[in-house]
Structure formats: C-alpha cells, structure tokens
Amino acid sequence: MRFGLQVLNHGIDDGLIAEVMAVAREFFRLPAEEKAKLYSDDPTRKIRLSTSFNVRKETVHNWRDYLRLHCHPLDQFVPDWPSNPPDFKETISSYCREVRALGFRLYAAISESLGLEASYMEQTLGEQEQHMAVNFYPPCPEPELTYGLPAHTDPNALTILLMDQDVAGLQVLHAGRWVAVNPRPGALVVNIGDQLQALSNGQYRSVWHRAVVNSDRERLSVASFLCPCSGVVLGPARKLVTDETPAVYRSYTYDEYYKKFWSRNLDQEHCLELFRT
Ligand SMILES: O=C(O)CCC(=O)C(=O)O
Numbered sequence: 001m002r003f004g005l006q007v008l009n010h011g012i013d014d015g016l017i018a019e020v021m022a023v024a025r026e027f028f029r030l031p032a033e034e035k036a037k038l039y040s041d042d043p044t045r046k047i048r049l050s051t052s053f054n055v056r057k058e059t060v061h062n063w064r065d066y067l068r069l070h071c072h073p074l075d076q077f078v079p080d081w082p083s084n085p086p087d088f089k090e091t092i093s094s095y096c097r098e099v100r101a102l103g104f105r106l107y108a109a110i111s112e113s114l115g116l117e118a119s120y121m122e123q124t125l126g127e128q129e130q131h132m133a134v135n136f137y138p139p140c141p142e143p144e145l146t147y148g149l150p151a152h153t154d155p156n157a158l159t160i161l162l163m164d165q166d167v168a169g170l171q172v173l174h175a176g177r178w179v180a181v182n183p184r185p186g187a188l189v190v191n192i193g194d195q196l197q198a199l200s201n202g203q204y205r206s207v208w209h210r211a212v213v214n215s216d217r218e219r220l221s222v223a224s225f226l227c228p229c230s231g232v233v234l235g236p237a238r239k240l241v242t243d244e245t246p247a248v249y250r251s252y253t254y255d256e257y258y259k260k261f262w263s264r265n266l267d268q269e270h271c272l273e274l275f276r277t
C-alpha cells in the first residue's frame with residue numbers, strides 16, 4: 001500500500017503514548033482564558049492555538065481546535081510551549097524525539113523500496129523541521145453539517161498520526177471511496193505527504209484524508225509532521241526519471257510549495273497538481 005499505513009511495531013513506548021494523549025486532553029480542558037493567550041490566526045507563528053483550518057481564508061469553518069507547535073530543534077522551541085499542564089513540555093519533547101527517529105527509519109524503508117540508497121530521502125529532504133498539531137474535536141451538535149477537517153493531503157513529507165484510541169474519526173480516500181481508519185490499540189498511522197509523492201515521481205501517493213466529528217464524544221489526535229527546510233529544492237529523484245517514466249513534477253523549493261499551500265483553502269485540487277511539468 002503506497003499511500004498510508006498503520007504501524008504497530010514502531011518502537012514507541014505505549015506508556016509514553018498514553019501520557020501524550022493525557023497531557024493533550026488536559027491542555028484542552030484548561031480554562032478558556034488561559035488558552036486564549038496562545039490564540040493566533042497567523043500560520044507563520046511557531047506556536048499557536050487556533051480553530052478550524054485557516055480562518056483567514058475559509059468561508060465555512062470546521063469543528064476543530066488545534067495547538068500547533070514547532071518541535072525541532074527542541075531546545076529552541078520548548079521554552080515557549082505551554083507550561084500548563086506541568087508535564088506538557090517534558091512528555092511532548094520525549095514523544096517528539098521518538099517520532100523523529102521513527103520517521104527517519106520510515107524514510108530509509110521508503111527509499112529502499114524505490115531502489116534508492118537508504119539515506120536518499122533523509123539526505124535530500126535536509127535537516128528537517130518538525131511540526132505538531134494537537135487536534136481537539138469537541139462533540140458537535142450537528143456533525144452532518146461540517147467536518148473536523150475537510151479532505152486534504154498533507155503538504156509536508158511524512159506525517160505520523162497518533163489517534164484517539166476510543167473515538168474514530170479519520171477517513172482516507174481509497175479507490176474513490178471514503179474509508180474509516182479505525183483506531184487500533186498501540187498503532188500509529190503514517191500518512192505519505194505531498195513531498196514524498198514528488199520525490200518518488202508519483203510512485204508513493206500523498207493520501208487524501210479528512211476527519212469527521214460526532215455529536216456525543218470529543219476526539220483527540222496528535223499529528224507530527226516532518227517537513228523539509230524551506231530552501232530545499234524538491235522534485236522527482238533523478239534515478240526515478242527515465243524515458244518510460246518522465247518527470248511528473250518540476251523542481252521547486254519547499255518554501256514556494258508551503259506558501260502556495262497556505263494561500264489556498266483545503267478541499268481544492270491537490271496542491272501538487274500546480275507543480276506538474
Ligand atoms: O484528526 C485526524 O485524525 C487527522 C488530523 C490531520 O489530518 C492533520 O492534522 O493534518
């Protein structure tokens with residue numbers, strides 16, 4: 001399956017995963033006045049609490065609150081993270097380190113599966129930024145009228161998603177149909193992002209996914225995004241471009257891509273379509 005998968009033997013301790021979900025839940029239970037200090041609708045902020053997807057662009061809002069954090073290098077960003085709940089910084093930092101290492105192991109496996117050097121993705125994508133979205137979907141009185149997150153693909157390279165063990169909500173588009181991804185105890189969901197689709201010259205597909213909400217239970221998810229640095233030049237790996245398989249995408253910098261992504265709304269055509277040769 002070349003678009004997304006659930007990994008079970010990921011090597012991240014179950015206890016740590018449970019702690020991450022617990023501090024995330026506690027964070028969203030803080031009084032609104034305390035959380036309000038972190039509110040911003042500016043997507044360039046390195047820490048911000050926001051709602052919906054991109055409140056500056058969209059006309060229909062989504063039923064989601066989220067805390068977005070930059071996570072690498074940790075010592076640069078952690079001091080500005082919430083100090084309440086008290087173990088937030090430590091728990092989330094430990095998890096960020098583990099997720100990064102897992103992401104790099106997945107890069108090696110993906111590179112080799114394409115016939116590239118194991119180090120190809122990691123080297124090409126460069127010293128990567130790592131972002132996190134802690135998503136909180138409150139119960140929604142009219143869930144048929146909106147989404148938690150509408151259909152989108154992730155603009156980065158690879159996303160590792162920790163989902164609520166008790167409440168389902170993620171759906172992926174598979175063969176033209178929306179399929180629910182039911183949480184499996186201890187599993188992490190790995191979504192291929194747009195940049196791996198480009199680097200693999202379309203052999204890997206960044207997965208269309210969305211989050212639905214429900215009327216009686218809140219739901220949490222913690223998405224970790226590995227993202228190329230902004231100046232990195234991206235495009236199909238040279239070895240994958242042949243007479244039979246010409247380059248599907250032109251080369252571009254991640255900065256150019258990311259700006260394009262955030263200048264649009266979700267639910268439009270795949271952003272990568274705008275980078276075809
Ligand atoms: O909540 C989910 O399961 C999906 C979250 C997601 O797709 C994202 O944060 O990009």
Ligand SMILES: [Fe+2]
Nearest residue numbers: 152153154209
């Ligand atoms: Fe996503």
